[in-house]
Amino acid sequence: YGYRNPWRFSFHPESGLPWVGDVGQDIWEMIELSYAGANHGWSVKEGSHDFHPKAAKGPTPFTPPVVEHHHTEARSITGGYVYTGAKFPELRDWYVYGDYQYGKMWALKYDHMAKKVLAHEEIASTTVKIASFGVGRDGSFYAVEYDTGMIHQLERMPPQTLRSVFPRKLSETGLFTSVAKHQVAPGVIPYSINAPFWSDGAIKERYFAVPGEQKVKFHESRAWEFEDGAVTVKSFQLEMEEGKPQSRKRIETRVVLKWDDRWVGYTYKWRDDQTDADLVEAGGADRTYSVKQKDGTTRQQVWHYPSRNECMFCHSRAAGFVLGIKTSQMNRDHSYAAATDNQIRALDHVGMFVKSPAKPVAALPALVDPYGTKGTLELRARTWLEVNCAMCHVNDGGGNSAIELDLKTKLENANLIDEVPLHDTFGLRDPRLVAKGDPARSVLYERVKRRGGGQMPPTSSNRVDTAGARLLAEWIRSLK
Numbered sequence: 238y239g240y241r242n243p244w245r246f247s248f249h250p251e252s253g254l255p256w257v258g259d260v261g262q263d264i265w266e267m268i269e270l271s272y273a274g275a276n277h278g279w280s281v282k283e284g285s286h287d288f289h290p291k292a293a294k295g296p297t298p299f300t301p302p303v304v305e306h307h308h309t310e311a312r313s314i315t316g317g318y319v320y321t322g323a324k325f326p327e328l329r330d331w332y333v334y335g336d337y338q339y340g341k342m343w344a345l346k347y348d349h350m351a352k353k354v355l356a357h358e359e360i361a362s363t364t365v366k367i368a369s370f371g372v373g374r375d376g377s378f379y380a381v382e383y384d385t386g387m388i389h390q391l392e393r394m395p396p397q398t399l400r401s402v403f404p405r406k407l408s409e410t411g412l413f414t415s416v417a418k419h420q421v422a423p424g425v426i427p428y429s430i431n432a433p434f435w436s437d438g439a440i441k442e443r444y445f446a447v448p449g450e451q452k453v454k455f456h457e458s459r460a461w462e463f464e465d466g467a468v469t470v471k472s473f474q475l476e477m478e479e480g481k482p483q484s485r486k487r488i489e490t491r492v493v494l495k496w497d498d499r500w501v502g503y504t505y506k507w508r509d510d511q512t513d514a515d516l517v518e519a520g521g522a523d524r525t526y527s528v529k530q531k532d533g534t535t536r537q538q539v540w541h542y543p544s545r546n547e548c549m550f551c552h553s554r555a556a557g558f559v560l561g562i563k564t565s566q567m568n569r570d571h572s573y574a575a576a577t578d579n580q581i582r583a584l585d586h587v588g589m590f591v592k593s594p595a596k597p598v599a600a601l602p603a604l605v606d607p608y609g610t611k612g613t614l615e616l617r618a619r620t621w622l623e624v625n626c627a628m629c630h631v632n633d634g635g636g637n638s639a640i641e642l643d644l645k646t647k648l649e650n651a652n653l654i655d656e657v658p659l660h661d662t663f664g665l666r667d668p669r670l671v672a673k674g675d676p677a678r679s680v681l682y683e684r685v686k687r688r689g690g691g692q693m694p695p696t697s698s699n700r701v702d703t704a705g706a707r708l709l710a711e712w713i714r715s716l717k
Contacts, residue, residue, distance in 0.1 A: 258316025
């Protein structure tokens, strides 16, 4: 007992014990080896991590998962089988399983006597939505795809692989005529947004492109739709001396590409001489930069280059995959090389949309700048939450709280104000998710202003958005 959502189990051919793929809710996916009386912890635990730590724990001790995957690696685990075939002798007696959302497969070698994992490796990265696995009479291994119903079998990668031909340098992508000067190629369209996502203080430049004569499906109230081959591009700069634009240094360019009807994120790390940027490996990376602050001191800023899957942690299905390219963000003026115009009107003018917007731009929604002065305090605070939090904290967004932080949800229906926290309270006195008039008792504010365990956002950020935190504190104090 203590499963959250076991999706496919099979019995080990020798021990007879069941291997179980257990789909998580908040951040973790689990592979469990069960036995009579095993307590797998849900919902006190999600894997080995606290979920409802104050809930009743059950009559037997917790059994931790054999392995667990963060949602930057897997989003919906699919249990598999112990491999017994002859085609891949190196996998014999390894447990092989996969992930529905990301199409990845892993194999683990387990010592039942010592009760420990001897090896654990990713063996495939596919575009298949793996709903289930199966084995042939001879031990051959198969996977069934949800979207098409097709049955796939495991094969060795041929020598000429996507890895060997995928552009390893930013200059090889075709997106720039000059990487060193950051000059984009014809057809790569710059854009700007109304309400920026917090990116540890970086300055961002944004672009998108579609191949050939492709067009974009415009939607008034949700993310626009793109065809295969479309890309979004975002370059990040840091000021090496705070307040001095001339000290800016490019550190990263992220490319999110749609292919085989799914979005995949890739990131390139800029070289110190600023001449080019190199593809970061699939697992991501970190680098520390020395930044001179306005008071003359120097801070060490850790910049996180996200893994391929980590990109999609925020670029989620619930958010429409493309975060900034939607009407409420794009409905603003942008200075192009030849003129300044409203972006939606300009894109429609050049024939970018499948169908023109039904309303003039003045009648379309537009977000306010949460760091600006336009709009009420509540509107600015809720816009900050919409942009930074609502990709997870919406209906079917994957966040483990019942809160819904998108702007279209009325505040009284957001399960936020004066709600008792279900999870960590960080030692706050009489805590609430948002305690009217009291930021010091508000778990939401506590999560935003911390880094480390329990921080929000939970990934890819190492600096607190102090201006955003002040905005939320001011708003919470204003609630009577």
